[in-house]
Amino acid sequence: MDHISPVLWQFLVKWLTNFAVIPPEASKVAPQMDALLLFMTLVSLVGLVLVILLVVTFSILYRRERHPVAVQIEGSTLLEATWTIIPLGLFLVMFVWGSVLYFRIYTPPPNAMQIYVVGKQWMWKAEHPGGQHEINSLHVPINQPVQLTLISQDVFHSFSMPAFRVKREAIPGRYTTVWFEATQEGTYHLFCSQYCGTAHSAMIGQIVVMSQDGYKKWLASSTSGVSLAQDGERLFASLSCNACHNGTPSARGPNLAGVYGSTLTLSDGQRVTVDDEYLRQAILNPSAHITQGYAPIMPTYQGQVSEEGLFSLVEYIKNLDSNYRIQQTTNTTTLAPVATATVPNAATKGMVKP
Ligand code: HEC
Ligand SMILES: [Cu+2]
Incomplete structure (x- = not known):
């Protein structure tokens, strides 16, 4: 093995010993x-x-030498x-x-x-x-x-x-x-x-x-010191989402507290369950699904929020409680099963509690 350099040899040994078929x-x-x-x-x-x-x-x-002429076989069912x-x-x-x-x-x-x-x-x-x-x-x-x-x-x-x-x-x-x-x-x-x-x-x-x-x-x-939901709260304010979504009866947009996991009735009568993907689409492409009882006034945020920002907004909306505060700290350990909070006064137009 003289002609293999020690470095290459070491590499080979390491590779072979690390190699796992399964x-x-x-x-x-x-x-x-x-x-x-x-x-x-x-x-x-x-x-x-x-x-x-x-x-x-x-x-x-x-x-061929044993059977020079082929015999026709009819097959067997x-x-x-x-x-x-x-x-x-x-x-x-x-x-x-x-x-x-x-x-x-x-x-x-x-x-x-x-x-x-x-x-x-x-x-x-x-x-x-x-x-x-x-x-x-x-x-x-x-x-x-x-x-x-x-x-x-x-x-x-x-x-x-x-x-x-x-x-x-x-x-x-x-x-x-x-x-x-x-x-x-x-x-x-x-x-x-x-x-x-x-x-x-x-x-x-x-x-x-x-x-x-x-x-x-x-x-x-x-931890970075700011939980995802807190980051979402900051974005929610800086993008002025709270101009329309603030949980007050006179708000132009629906109350978002408790919307996650609930079933919405859309203006075309279709019923949808709100999950992460629905929230993302609601922010980027609001005109695609209009919640029953509301006007299609929400602007699109396409191109204005990064994917990370969208995750933060989704996490914020998931963690909103009825008074529009978030219940989450920076060293959140969701290790214990998370109880899905039922928000008592979340029943806004078109919304059915899960
Ligand atoms: C000009 C007012 C307005 C602004 C600003 C606004 N929204 Fe909306 N939003 C609405 C209205 C009205 C609806 C219901 C009609 C619809 O589905 O488009 C809605 C629907 C939604 C929904 C679907 C859930 C539901 O209950 O219908 C989500 C999620 C949402 N908005 C999040 C946001 C976020 C996040 C922002 C900021 C990035 C934002 N909105 C900014 C008015 C607004
Ligand atoms: Cu890749």
């Missing part, structure tokens, strides 16, 4: 996902071996039924198993804590409700469902966490969500797994899974 199983769904993958691999392997064995055996048994029904059954098992897993992965539990993520060429920016911002890293507590709300500021990206066996596209103009529950402390890979331009391969980072106490300490030590 990444660590660090989330609740990871073992379930691997079980399905194993099942599919085994079925494919059995199929592969069967086909190879038949090809080889038939080539030997029916070679039993054989055909067998090779149709068995694979059909196997594929249906994969389909049902895969669907069950899919719905489990994309349906967040109600007590999931929220983290917002903006993808842009070429980095990931994560924002915690308490006002902690991080770039190309994500700190999360162990044994706690975490829901990510993702958006891209430019092109398609994909937030991929191989150790958790989940990933989700970050799409310009629309929120997507994904959730996971980490089960092992440690540092894991974060990738962008959608080719997104020159520095795509550099759009990587780390996911740090911490103990619940460690995470609380991290939250307290990394």
Whole structure:
């Protein structure tokens, strides 16, 4: 090995010892996902071996010198039924198993804590409700469902966490969500797994899974001092949203306290449930959905608020209470299940409480 430079050699050794065909199983769904993958691999392997064995055996048994003249075979219904029904059954098992897993992965539990993520060429920016911002890293507590709300500021990206066996596209103009529950402390890979331009391969980072106490300490030590909701409150005032939305009976816009999670009736009679995506659209494209009983007077804020700003506004509206104050501090730990506040006097026109 004299001709390999020590540096290269070290690199090779490091690479080989770090190389993992199967990444660590660090989330609740990871073992379930691997079980399905194993099942599919085994079925494919059995199929592969069967086909190879038949090809080889038939080539030997029916070679030309033994059977110079071909014999016409009329076929066998039993054989055909067998090779149709068995694979059909196997594929249906994969389909049902895969669907069950899919719905489990994309349906967040109600007590999931929220983290917002903006993808842009070429980095990931994560924002915690308490006002902690991080770039190309994500700190999360162990044994706690975490829901990510993702958006891209430019092109398609994909937030991929191989150790958790989940990933989700970050799409310009629309929120997507994904959730996971980490089960092992440690540092894991974060990738962008959608080719997104020159520095795509550099759009990587780390996911740090911490103990619940460690995470609380991290939250307290990394806060910017302004929670997302507080930042949203500031934006709400500076964009003059409060000129129309202030919760008073004479206000020109509907009361936004308690609107999150409620069902609105629109002017065309359609009923919609207000989620993050609805709030975003209401701010950027207000004329698309007019709440029943109101005039279409809200201006669009397209191009005036960054994606981070929109996350802040959404978080502010989520946390509004009936007297238009927010209930949130900078080291917010949403670790305990968040009770969905029912706002007693939130019943404005067109609004039905959840
Ligand atoms: C000129 C008054 C006015 C301003 C300024 C205004 N809005 Fe509105 N807003 C309305 C009216 C009226 C509606 C109801 C009709 C509709 O759906 O467009 C509304 C609807 C909404 C909704 C949908 C929820 C619901 O109950 O209908 C949200 C969310 C919202 N506004 C947020 C904002 C934010 C955030 C700002 C500032 C960035 C803002 N608004 C600025 C008048 C205003
Ligand atoms: Cu990317």
